[in-house]
Amino acid sequence: MSLNLALSSALSGLQTNQKGLDLVSRNIANVNTVGYTKKIFNQESRVLSGTGAGVQVTEVTRRVDFGLIEELNRETAKLEELSVRSDYYDRMQDLFGTPADNSSIAHIMAELVEEVETLALEPDKTEQHLATVQRAEDAARKLNSMGTRLQQLRLDADQEIERTVDQANGLLHDIQTLNEEIAYALATGRDGTDLIDQRDVAVQQLTSLMNVTTFTRGSGELTVYTEGGSILVDREVKELNHTALSDMSPWQTKGGRDIQGITLNGADITDDITEGKLSALIDMRDSVLTDYQAQIDELTRGLADTVNQVNNRGTSYPNLANEYVGTRTFLDTTAQEITLDASHDTVIGLFDADGTQVDSTTLKTILGSPGPHTLEDVRADLATWLAGAGGGALASPSVTFTDGKLDIKLNSNDYGLSFKDVKTVDPGDPATWVHEDATISFNADGDGASTTDSTHQGFASFLGLNDVYTAPRADWAWDSGVKSAGWRPFVGGDLVFSDNDPAGGLNRGTLTIAGTDTLQDIADKINDDPGLSSFLEAEVVREGEGVRLRVKHREGYDMAVTQSGAGTDVMTALGLGVSSAGLSNDIAIKDEISANPSLISRGSMLYNADTGEYTLSAGDNSTANAMAEALRGTQAFDSAGRLPATTRSLIDHATLTLSLNAREASTNETRTDYQTGLVDTLNRKHAEISAVNMDEELAQLIIFEQSYAASAKVIATTAEMFDVLNSIV
Incomplete structure (x- = not known):
């Protein structure tokens, strides 16, 4: 019996050492295999009826530190996120540049100011008119380029999200396939450690794309969940879904449901994805890039308003302006009204080619009173006077x-028309009048006399008669100011919505706002109202650290939002106005000025007390000086993107945006460098624990080789003893 036991024990040793040699061979063969972990040969004494009966292999295990693997996966996901951001910041840096770069918007605006200052010195030189308009056009084209490129980056991010979602789905299917193979291997007593290695690699790759949680069942199968608890893998795969857009515009946002979220079983789980590559792409598409778009749009608005306001105060003499085409679109000229303030008026002058007055009047004179007057009355009275x-x-x-x-046409090349707002210190003595913008009170919804919905500075500026910059688009969207998500107006009132849709008109719909309504409440009220939602859609769009209310006309018609009655406290509290979203993409030089740069204003009408008439002078540079001063001076900018409301010059505001981008890019680069070092350190620690060590394997090879030889020797010796025993018997 003892010889049989010895033979059995030796045979078990032979078999066990053979398996050990196989395992060492496997480890050595996979020394360079990504994700492969060192396999540990676990053996134990075999006992039969309380007596040792050799050795047996219990199981093959992996030498891993599960806590370290989880930490490595988390930090790798952060590195992937930072790497995505680095790529987009690098591309934005190429677009924005630094303030000192000749191609930066700050430098181009500085060049525009310099050209306007030169125009003030040489107001009568045609080549300087051309140079000034060219610089203004350079600024517009740079803003166009920045806006277009930002939207292209958003589109790239959206399309990369679609590709990454497909990649994640592929990994989910890989995990499920490996789950099935691992469960089968464990159920049949086979070694499934190599399959588990492959599954760990798939999980690490999935974690680098999005944050997930996992749970291992007793069968060895891995269940995968989203951060919000939705099942991704549990004996079957639940695929993620996202369809990218083919084109992207500043108006398109996820908050406005223009961009599809990442869905699972029809439910949007985008907000559950807070780490990894997808998180960075979502943040770039819906936050970082949209914030920079808002900042560039606010800069564009400041540039256009400043240049247009000043240019509308002047005249282009000796180049006669014989046609004016306004840029403001009115919804109903027979009902909408304007009123001039009591202390100002607008001088209207007709001049010949020598700059000599042919005739002049004032707006109040031809209208008969300060107002209110319908826009149709203004048109008719101006036509009668001309x-x-x-x-x-x-x-x-x-x-x-x-x-x-x-649209004002003189239909003559021999005469020119000019407008000039004045403060009528002594209404009967033009010699005392001071050049100063008149205040125009505008009743936009035509809801009755003495109702002011908005005020505007300058008659020509209000109409946009002599604008330099224009944007060929309708006023079809209105935005509130940037507010916190829980902000409330604490004043109530009725908002009135009007449009120029042939099926609509003034006072097309009314919405009652309560003082306790949040922006989301207001948006919901609009969308839930059958009448309003038939032509409007409202959304709450995140921007910077807050949100905006955005109301859009479904058919793209021009729209006006006013407050019913005499007050404007709700409108003021909301900060509701025509949206600037995408203005940088659309801004352009007005066609008339682009075709004839000499139509840009340099001077203005001058009153001659001796003759009692107005005159124009080719050497007058008053408007050019005023424009240079306005461009150099400070102005108020609203909160936009990541920039707070501020007062500074256009150049400084442009520089602020460039500096912010450079600072964020630098910060991200620093974080990426640190994260790269951290991941490298964790990888080294993981390799020290789990990677195959050739020295260890060769040492194990010798041990198993010797053990195998010893077991074989025991078998041979036992066989000889059996032979001796047989010969005795």
Whole structure:
């Protein structure tokens, strides 16, 4: 019996050492295999009926530190996130540059200011008119480029999200396939450690894409959940879904449901993804890039408003302006009204080629009173005056509203028209009048006399008659100011929505706002109202550290939002106005000025007390000086993107955006360098524990080789003893 036991024990040793040699061979063969972990040969004494009966292999295990693997996965996900951000910040840096770069928007704006200052010195030189307009056009094109590139980056991020979601789905299917193979191996007593290695690699890759949680069942199968608890893998795969857009515009946001979220079983789980590559791409598409778009749009608004306001105060003489096409679109000129303030008026002058006055009047004179007057009355009275100006000097002047915009044509190359707002210190003595913008009170919804919905500075500026910058788009969207998510107006009132849709018109719909309504409450009220939602859609769009209310016309018609009655406290509290979103993408030089740069304003009408008439001078540089001063001076900028409301010059505001981008890029680069070092350290620690060590394996090889030989020797010796025993018997 003892010889049989010895033979059995030796045979078990032979078999066990053979398995050990196989395992060492496997470890050595996979020394460079990514994700492969060192396999440990676990053996124990075999006992039969209380008596030792050799040795047996219990199981093959992996030498791993599970806590270290989890930490490595988390930090790798952070590194992937930072790497994605680095890529996009690098591309933004190429776009924005630094303030000192010749191609940066700050430098281009500085060049524009310099050209305007030169224009003030040389107001009569045609080549300087061309150079000034060219610099203004350079600024517009740079802003166009920045806006377009930002939207291209958003589109790239959205399309990369789609590809990454497909990659994640592929990994989920890999995990499920490996789950099935691992469960089968464990159920049949086979070694499944190599399969578990492969599954760990898939989990690490999945974790680098998005944050997930996992749980291992007793069968060896791995269940995968989203951070919010939704099942991704549990004996079957639940696929993620995202369809990218083919084109991206500043108006398109996830908050406005223009961009599809990442869905699982039809439910949006985008907010559950807070780590990994997908998190960075989502943040770039919906936060970082949209914030920079908002900042560039606010800069564009400041540039356009500043240049247009000043240019509308002046004249382009000796180049006669014989046609004015307004840029403001009016919804109903027969009902909408304006009123001039009591202490100001607008001088209207008709001049010949020598700059000599042919005729002049004031707006209050031809209207008969400060107002209110409908826009149609203003048009008709201005047309009547032009027809009789200078004793009928103009053969066929016309004043019309074309697509809601005022269009004044003298239909003569011999005369020019000019406007000048003045403060009438002594209404009867033009010599005392001071050049100063008139205040225009505008009743946008035509809801009754003495109702002011908004005020505007300058008659020509209000109409946009002599704008330099324009944007060929409708006022179809209105935004509130940036507010906190829980902000409330604490004043109530009725908002009135009007449009120029042939099926609509003024006072098309009304919404009652309560003082306790949040922006989301207001958006929900609009969307839930059958009448309003038939032509409007409202959304709450995140921006910077807050949110905006955005109301859009479904059909893209021009729209006005006013407050019912005489007050504007709700409108003021909301900060509701025509949206600037995408303005940088659309801004352009007005066609008339682009075609004839000499139409840019340099001077203005001058009153001659001796003759009692106005005159124009080719050497007058008053408007050019005023424009240079305005461009150099400070102005108020609203909160936009990641920049707070501030007062500074256009150049400084442009520099602030560039500096912010450079600072964020530098910070991200520093964090990426640190994270790279951290992940490298964790990888080294993981390798020290789990990677195959050739010295260890060769030492084990010798041990198993010797053990194998010893077991074989025991078997041979036992066989000889059996032979001796047989010969005795």
